[in-house]
Amino acid sequence: MTQEKADLLNVLVEIEERIDELWEYHPENPHRIDVEYEFHRLQATVIAIQTRIEEIGDDDEDDDLI
Numbered sequence: 001m002t003q004e005k006a007d008l009l010n011v012l013v014e015i016e017e018r019i020d021e022l023w024e025y026h027p028e029n030p031h032r033i034d035v036e037y038e039f040h041r042l043q044a045t046v047i048a049i050q051t052r053i054e055e056i057g058d059d060d061e062d063d064d065l066i
Contacts, residue, residue: 024033 023029025035026032
């Protein structure tokens with residue numbers, strides 16, 4: 001296999017993966033992800049995790065990770 005063919009195959013795989021990702025949100029996909037719902041759900045999850053981290057407290061020196 002030539003380098004050019006290998007490069008083109010890699011680009012093709014990357015594009016196909018991106019198409020698959022976009023299909024999850026595409027209006028014609030009957031099982032598409034509701035972006036607004038998912039956005040709000042993830043924001044609520046972040047708040048819950050941050051709250052739990054605060055509840056756990058400062059028992060170690062991980063403050064600089066958040």
